[in-house]
Amino acid sequence: MTTRIQTLIDSSSAAWEGWNGLGYEARIQILERWTETLAPEVRAMVDFQCRNVAEHVAETLLMPGPTGETNELYCAGRGSFVVTAESGTPLVAVAGQIAAALVTGNTVLVCLPSDFEVSAGELVAQLENCGCVGGVIAAVDSDVLDELISHPSIAGVAYAGELSTSQTLARQLAARDGLLAQLICETDCESLPVIGSPTYSLRFVTERTRTINVTAVGGNATLLELGSGEEH
Template sequence: MTTSIQAMVDNSSAAWEGWNGLGYEARSQILGRWAEELAPDVRAMVAFQCRNASEHVAETLLMPGPTGETNELYCAGRGSFIVTADVETSLVAVVGQIAAALVTGNTVFVCLPSDYALSAGELAAQLEKSGCARGVVTAIDSGQLADLVSHPAIAGVAYAGKLSTSQALARQLAARDGLLAQLISETDCESLPVIGSPTYSLRFVTERTRTINITAVGGNATLLELGSGEEH
């Protein structure tokens, strides 16, 4: 693993906690400012992803528990995702992937073909200008993609394009060491049945529980927070 890849992963991981801790409303506002720079159809996709995330994953649910204990169930980002696509894939699809990953609290590496309509660097610059902290969105080139996909700290890959490339990415993720990472794949880049699903944002989150015990010795509240780390 090259030092540059590790440095990028470290920067992305360092940015993740702050970004994930902002909350859905703040992240949606930042993405809304970004969308103002985009074409109407692409802007509509950002709004679609933010709206669906707000409906399906933003709410904190209160669960039953013993007297003196509060239990909350909520969704959080998984970590760092790679967003990548083929040159023929529409910008609407690419932006849909980026928006869904970001609004749910993940940091993102963007890798696009050199002759794509908009470069990964331009997208990253737009998002930083709109309010994303440095490290939340990182542009990478195609020569760095394979090493990054194989890095054990990557939570998953969102890809839109050919079935053959999707299968190759799935094999690469399955062969790597460390925690399992998921592939979120869209191979119908005309209809976008995956990216266009109202529940697409659920693929980018993990469920966590937070317990607050107000009956601790001395009357001090204690907090226990657990994450499932599994796909929901």
């Protein structure tokens, strides 16, 4: 593992907690500022991902517990995602991948071919100018993609391009050590049925439960009294 790759991954992992904790509303506002610099088709895709996250992912569900505690079910980002694509893939596809990964609370490492219509560095600069702090999104050279996705700290890969390449990526991720990584592929780069799905953002999140336990200060008094009557 090269020092540069390790440094990028360390920076991405360090930035993840703060970005994930920023909240959906704040992340959406940053991406909305990004859309002001984009072509209409690309802007529409980023807006689409933000709207769908607000509808399908952002809400916290309350689940009261039997002894007085409150359980909150919510969605959080998985960690650091690699976003990559083949040459000739439209920018709208890559922008959709980046938007979905970022708005759901993941950090992103962008790895694009050298002849892509916009460089990874340009996309990173645009988003940093709109409010993404250092480490939230970073550019990586395409010649180290294999090395990058083999790192156990990578939570997932979002790829747009050929089916054969997606199969290769799946084998690479399956062969690595550590936790299983999510592979999210779009192989129809004209119609974009995967990236264009209203539930695409669900592929980038994991569900968590936050418990607020009030039993120490009384809890549900009715339940706590059960079985405590006088003996006869």
